[in-house]
Amino acid sequence: MRYVFFSGCVTPQKENAYELSMRKVAEKMGIKLVDLLGANCCGFFMEPVDYLGAVLMGARDLALIDASGCDAITLCPACFGHLTRVRSKLLEDEGLRGRVNKALKEIDKKFEGASQVKHFVSVLVRDVGIEKVKSTVTKPLSRLKVAPHYGCHILKPSDEINLDNPEDPKLLDSLIEATGAKCIDYVEKRLCCGAPVLGVDEKLALSIAREKLKSIQKAGADAIVTVCPLCHVHFDLNQLSMLEKFSEEYNIPVLHYTQLLGLAQGLTLEELGLYENRVPVDKILSNL
């Protein structure tokens, strides 16, 4: 299984531990990753200002991925969603495809749409398979209670993403259970983390995350697992802002899924970048 790795912007800027733990886990699973050189921002954050610009940005990345000859793996669901949607749109809209390829021609590139962009988690479930994931677990985390946070872009819009049922998602649940940990259900499981509005109204974004943290705390989870680097930043780093803005402390460690899986695979804290996590992970480590 060979994939090209699309890093996106948030992961290298703020969540290198996610990439680090993913690479280590990929190694264990026999997933070979090739670096994608010269990739640009997928363009998702440009959509509100200029949709065509966002499509062009995405198209350049898709052209690079096509040229690599492999499918791409990404860690950011927003990149995954945006590139998947741009690819579908370009495949079905001949006029737009022509326009985009005309612009790409000037930089010696072409969009063909041969390669797909996949999120790492979907590769684990679909390409690798849960059974294989389970087989790589040497230290089942049987005493750990984990609350899954799916976030939004890995599930919706379901008719374009086609990964899981957003009303009753089970993908991450099964991945968590594959590590031996107990997956905790909580009332606000479906709720967005609120991170996208940080730049516009920070307090609002924090209020939403707070609602999730309260619900997760009430359900008695030891840790939260995320699949999106931005969700992770918001729950992890911004959990400290909770103290500041609302005088509330939750102290719930937030792990990337790859960090959770890595722990179950016997990888070290250093290999998994667990020292990078802002909310200290110590208390769950004793519980392993």
Next chain:
Amino acid sequence: MEVKEAKSKIDPKFKFEVARVAGGESIRYCFQCGKCEATCPIRRFEDSYRPAQIIRATLLGLKDMVLDSDMLWLCATCYSCTERCPQGVRFTDIIRAIRNLATEKGKVHPFFKSQSGAIAKFGRIFEDESFLNEMRRELGLPSISVTASRSEIAQILRNTKIETLVKSEEEK
């Protein structure tokens, strides 16, 4: 049909402008059930954010009211509304179209302006990759390289609205 001038003028062509931007066409199917607002996580915590109202105002043609409004920039693009709408109104795509039109009018929220501007100029949301690469090297991760591609990116973004926006900022 003679329509009395309301506080905002009614522009029956506005909805067609929105429908023309990719993704905006489904706005016409709305039958005002309110499920989008009932689902929206932002609306739940922020009473002034009204997706159903945005659709209503757009369909009615209250162009200035819509394009000038602050609440346009509160959408988290979580797609929950699109997921739940029984009539297939893709609100997330519609508000994207409206945001694009607002930007053209000069009414873009500063955060989005600066973020998009950075992406257009630097190819990624961050400018300086050398600092990042130092951090990455310590963790044993390969380097990021996008500086070399910046001219390519500038090239493909030629004659787009983002280029215009960035240029107008630089002129200031």
Next chain:
Amino acid sequence: MAEETRVGVYVCHCGQNIAGTVDCKAVSKYAKTLPKVVIARDHKYICSDQGQERIKKDIKKLNLNRVVVAACSPRMHELTFRNVLEETGLNPYLFEMVNIREQCSWVHIGQNEKATEKAKELVRMAVARSQLLAPLEIKEVNALRSVLVIGGGVGGIQAALDLAEQGFKVFLVEKEPTIGGRMAQLDKTFPTMDCSICILAPKMVEAAKHSNITLLTNSEVQDVSGIVGTFHIKVLKKPRFVDEKKCVGCGVCATKCPVKRPNEFDMGLGTRKAIYVPFPQSVPLVYNIEKEHCLYFTQGVCRVCEKFCEANALNFDQKEEAIELDVGAIIVAVGFDPYDPSPLKEYGYGVYKNVITSLEFERLINASGPTEGKLKRLSDGQEPHRIAFIQCVGSRDEKTGHTYCSNICCMAAIKQAVLIKEKHPECEIYIFYDDIRAFGKGFEEFYRRARESWINFVKGIPSETVEDPETKNLTIRAVDLILGKMIELEADLVILSIGLVPPKGLEDLTRILSIPRGPEGFLLEAHPKLRPVDAPTMGVFLAGACQGPKDIPASVAQAKAAASSAAALLSKGKIRVESSVAFVNEDYCIGCRICESLCEYDAIEIKESSTGKPAALVSEVACTGCGVCASACPTKALTLRHFTDQQLLAQVRAAFFEKEGTCVDRPHEAVAESLNEKIPQARSMKDSGED
């Protein structure tokens, strides 16, 4: 027929519909110049009495033997004008209708000159064809004075009663052990608040007792063959293991039976025994054993029911019965199923105990239901104090695929809310809606009565319900669009107003009866406005919710309409069937069987012909004249009367080549030839393998 062809052409203005674009006078003038045309007129409304009289007069005075009318679509008035010809003694198939409205004036608005030229060409083509038209035999088949009614709900029962009263023999086939259908499950009916079973039961009893009605319950139609007037039906009657003639319905067997099962009639909320009647007023009041859960059938023990039955009615050896019936017409009234909202995970149906469907609620509130009519919620048996209704669940929804409005849910919810308020005035009720559709007689007044009772109507469909793990109460999240505020309401009980969907098993029935279904899955009527109770197949009629969601008065009206239509069809003892049917020239038939395999109506059989070799034989009464066989026949042995190649090719020649008009010499020979066409290049059996 050694006479000269004399054609009359009539160009209709249809008010301004045609004349507004096509110059009808010019077209009629042009028609007069065509060969064989004796008279050509234009007329404002040729379909009117006046217009028809004009044609009749001309036929008589001018000895016309062909008539061409250039007007609207043949679907509108072909029959009208064929009748005109018949009334003058001419064969109705010597008539040709040209569509210069839907296919000319209506689609070329603003292009008057071109439209007029086109109309002229179309008339020229029609006149050419008319010269090759042959008189066809008017066929009639026998019509039995009996009707099969499939489905014993209120619609089926009403249709059966109406027909029985007129002296027709009716077979009422119902798959459940009792008739009554969905109406029997309702507590009260809107807007009158009549007790549903109270008004239905007398009809049920009447249907069972009527001398002209044979009730076949626990039965399903397996096969339908034959044609209108003489349908042959195969029905399978499933065994009840109780003798219908002996059982008195005392119910002692059920009190002794040790097996408890969920009661389907109560939507699974209550229980019944393995030997049961669906509800106390069942007709026939005969007990049934559910074989799959009876201890005798599964484990070979028990038979306690038999020990206590004083009527000696138990019969464990009862076999299924194959019944064959011959009827003249069929009425389909198989009703609907309620939508199952389990896929809508956001509402929690099937997960949260206090989220129920409107039909489940109907059973709860009914005095013979699982709680004896006491308002109790399922999680703890407590009385709810705040009840929320969510409207349009599953309906009007592109995502669930049921894009239509289910017609009754607004009124059903209002009825249920009013019912609750009557018994529990202090109970708070909220109905979350998108629209309130109170369209029928007395409906709007009933809606007012609901508001009078302080029932709250909130415009805004809720996005989800969230259960409180301790109290099992539900929090409903909705936006009151008029207020512009988000509402989070805690309710004890949530009732989902679910929609109506086509009933399970409808697909099998549509196959057996060859009835098409509409895009939403309900049975398709012949014409949505003008023929709402006719199926496209002659002799088959539709009634009730199986044709589309509707309430009781509408179902009853349709049932009466279907009964009346069936009676009209069968009353004369004979039915006219299609004359434009397929015809085989045995000389050219090679017995390849392509036609037999393609015929949807089983009208073609390969049999030994008069010359001894196998050839296709068309049953002219079964044939509907669809033409598929004739177009597929590789040797052109099959022709469709009234649509022969020669007739159609004459139209083509008139359109492109013979622009001065077509004159068919020796028309009667040409016509005869058109029925026994020779292949342009004869292909021998040897050549057929080439290329």
